[in-house]
Amino acid sequence: MPAAVRRYAPVLLVAALVVAVQLALSLLRLEYLLTQLTMSAYYTLVTLGLCLLMGYAGQVSMGHAGFFAIGGYTTAVLSTVGAAALAFAPWLSVPAAVLATAAVAFVIGIPVLRLRGHYLAMATLAFGFIVSRVILGTAVFGQADGISDVPAIKLFAGLVLTGKRSLRVQNYYTAWALVVLGLLLAINLINSRVGRALRAIHGNEDAAAAMGVNVARYKLAVFVLSAVYAGLGGACLTHFNAGIGPGEAGVMKSVRYVALVAAGGMGSPWGTVAVSAGLTFLSLRGAFGLYDDAVFGALLVGIMLFAPDGLFGLLPGLRGGRARLRAGRGGGAGGGHPQ
Amino acid sequence: MGTGQILQYLLSGVTTGSVYAIIGIGFNIIYSSTGIINFAQGEFLMLGGMISVSLGHLMPLPAAIALAVVITGLVGVLLQLVFISWLKNPAVLRTIIITIGLSILVREAALHIWDEKVRALPFWTGDETTSLALMGARVSPQVLWVLGVSALMVGALTLFFRYTLTGRAMRACASNGTAARLCGIRTSSLVTLSFFIAAAMGALAGCAISPLTQTQYDMGTSLAVKGFTCAVLGGLGNVTAAVAAGLLVGVLEAASISVLPLAYKDVVALVIMLAILFIRPEGLFGRRATALAGAPGA
Numbered sequence: 001m002p003a004a005v006r007r008y009a010p011v012l013l014v015a016a017l018v019v020a021v022q023l024a025l026s027l028l029r030l031e032y033l034l035t036q037l038t039m040s041a042y043y044t045l046v047t048l049g050l051c052l053l054m055g056y057a058g059q060v061s062m063g064h065a066g067f068f069a070i071g072g073y074t075t076a077v078l079s080t081v082g083a084a085a086l087a088f089a090p091w092l093s094v095p096a097a098v099l100a101t102a103a104v105a106f107v108i109g110i111p112v113l114r115l116r117g118h119y120l121a122m123a124t125l126a127f128g129f130i131v132s133r134v135i136l137g138t139a140v141f142g143q144a145d146g147i148s149d150v151p152a153i154k155l156f157a158g159l160v161l162t163g164k165r166s167l168r169v170q171n172y173y174t175a176w177a178l179v180v181l182g183l184l185l186a187i188n189l190i191n192s193r194v195g196r197a198l199r200a201i202h203g204n205e206d207a208a209a210a211m212g213v214n215v216a217r218y219k220l221a222v223f224v225l226s227a228v229y230a231g232l233g234g235a236c237l238t239h240f241n242a243g244i245g246p247g248e249a250g251v252m253k254s255v256r257y258v259a260l261v262a263a264g265g266m267g268s269p270w271g272t273v274a275v276s277a278g279l280t281f282l283s284l285r286g287a288f289g290l291y292d293d294a295v296f297g298a299l300l301v302g303i304m305l306f307a308p309d310g311l312f313g314l315l316p317g318l319r320g321g322r323a324r325l326r327a328g329r330g331g332g333a334g335g336g337h338p339q
Numbered sequence: 340m341g342t343g344q345i346l347q348y349l350l351s352g353v354t355t356g357s358v359y360a361i362i363g364i365g366f367n368i369i370y371s372s373t374g375i376i377n378f379a380q381g382e383f384l385m386l387g388g389m390i391s392v393s394l395g396h397l398m399p400l401p402a403a404i405a406l407a408v409v410i411t412g413l414v415g416v417l418l419q420l421v422f423i424s425w426l427k428n429p430a431v432l433r434t435i436i437i438t439i440g441l442s443i444l445v446r447e448a449a450l451h452i453w454d455e456k457v458r459a460l461p462f463w464t465g466d467e468t469t470s471l472a473l474m475g476a477r478v479s480p481q482v483l484w485v486l487g488v489s490a491l492m493v494g495a496l497t498l499f500f501r502y503t504l505t506g507r508a509m510r511a512c513a514s515n516g517t518a519a520r521l522c523g524i525r526t527s528s529l530v531t532l533s534f535f536i537a538a539a540m541g542a543l544a545g546c547a548i549s550p551l552t553q554t555q556y557d558m559g560t561s562l563a564v565k566g567f568t569c570a571v572l573g574g575l576g577n578v579t580a581a582v583a584a585g586l587l588v589g590v591l592e593a594a595s596i597s598v599l600p601l602a603y604k605d606v607v608a609l610v611i612m613l614a615i616l617f618i619r620p621e622g623l624f625g626r627r628a629t630a631l632a633g634a635p636g637a
Contacts, residue, residue, distance in 0.1 A: 060432055062439070111617040117431035118376040122567050123616050126609040129564060137602025251560050255439055262436060290451070297443025301422065304437045 010270035040280035041175035042237035049229025055267025058202030063128030069249035071231030072238035076147040101231025132249035146245030161239040265310025343475025356589020357489035361544040362566025363581035365537035371513035372533040379442035381563030387542025388554030415538025460549040568612035
């Protein structure tokens with residue numbers, strides 16, 4: 001079926017690229033680069049979730065670093081201070097971290113998502129700020145030092161979440177498998193009834209409500225889902241890095257995630273993955289040097305001013321593709337009622 | 340706690356609160372004329388402080404401060420002309436992201452022009468040990484400077500909006516841009532002016548507070564969030580209410596120190612903001628719900 005092929009082709013492409021990059025790097029004896037690629041995969045998970053929230057539900061979150069940090073710190077505390085309680089199954093700290101992130105997102109989301117526009121942006125920004133201040137002011141989170149010596153986690157079938165050199169390839173695949181799964185989930189969601197409802201909300205909340213879309217419930221669901229992506233990324237990266245610091249919760253990180261989603265085309269999951277993985281990798285390699293934050297600030301301003309369709313919108317051939325995509329999308333949303 | 344100590348808390352709260360109020364007013368001025376929340380508002384205080392510290396080495400303090408205020412005002416104008424002016428009816432999300440991006444660029448530029456070190460203007464009168472006795476509380480004269488400067492700015496702004504033609508034109512532009520244009524008001528230059536006023540006021544507040552709290556390149560974000568708290572608390576677009584809200588937030592923040600660990604001080608204002616947004620998004624003194632359904636551009 002050509003429709004299915006077109007739908008899942010980007011996923012296959014990403015998966016193929018993941019394998020190709022690993023093979024190439026191993027052949028060229030550049031395996032050390034896999035470390036940063038693994039890290040950027042976990043950050044990409046965050047932007048992928050944010051892409052669903054911003055691009056499809058049209059809700060901005062300036063506090064996603066908060067969710068990332070909640071995931072990371074929960075698993076860090078559970079597997080260091082709280083290790084005794086989880087001695088029977090240490091791997092439980094990761095699902096517990098994701099669950100904690102989801103719970104916080106749920107509780108915060110109910111009131112926050114009633115807000116719109118600037119108010120929503122400020123409220124989520126404030127949420128992120130509160131998380132980072134609480135981390136900096138609480139002894140159990142290690143304050144300014146963060147938490148170090150977070151142990152590796154044995155998953156199933158011999159998979160271990162660790163930054164150990166010998167397991168570099170394996171961890172690279174674990175991280176990117178999560179991204180591919182996340183991408184698959186996102187694409188399926190976008191093309192489902194839920195996705196159509198979300199796009200209706202993005203277009204016009206009142207109109208969506210009039211069509212019978214439960215606006216509040218859908219917004220909350222996608223908010224929690226995007227927080228789950230962030231929490232999972234945070235938890236896994238914490239085990240991979242064997243630690244987490246308060247910088248992960250910083251406002252600048254949240255802004256960076258938004259910049260990456262905007263540059264990826266705000267609502268293009270594969271574009272988000274491509275831009276996010278690429279730029280995060282370069283940033284982690286120190287390619288931007290002292291201008292790291294400035295690059296992301298300039299990216300935000302530049303994209304929003306000159307290329308609201310994202311970096312790929314600048315390429316003429318792809319712009320036509322995007323337009324076609326959008327037309328197809330509009331037809332789909334108009335033809336099939338979401339509810 | 341004696342009355343002296345209560346007064347001490349109160350004064351320190353009112354001092355920071357008046358600075359928050361000035362930031363809140365800056366948000367309001369730009370919001371009224373453009374419908375944009377300028378997330379770079381806190382950066383103007385930082386710029387004012389930094390520029391005046393640098394100029395302070397070259398010229399007497401009052402001249403350095405005046406020049407810093409003008410320069411920062413012009414930076415505001417520049418940001419508006421280069422990045423904001425040619426956006427026609429931009430989506431809210433787009434303006435949010437642009438102003439956040441601008442705040443980062445200003446901050447990073449400051450980091451590279453100066454450095455990450457903490458700086459401070461000298462005290463305007465006396466030095467850090469000078470203090471005045473006020474009903475059992477010891478107060479630095481700089482506190483009075485901050486309060487005086489803030490009161491002066493609010494007073495001057497009120498007079499400006501009420502009695503000058505330009506001020507009235509700005510109010511007309513805020514309440515209905517199209518109608519104002521039809522009356523022959525050049526709204527675009529008023530928007531530029533509003534950026535100048537907001538930036539210059541922020542810079543002056545930044546200079547006044549610099550001897551007390553110091554100036555650092557990354558101080559803007561938390562100030563912006565707190566200033567926004569005051570703007571929302573008073574109701575967006577309501578300048579006088581922002582002053583009351585600012586003082587309230589400042590005092591609550593200062594009082595929190597006696598109950599909560601110091602590290603949580605910044606959280607207080609934000610929790611207030613979230614509570615207000617959830618319970619009464621139109622602000623304490625506002626009438627219309629603007630944050631929920633029917634928000635402009637939402």
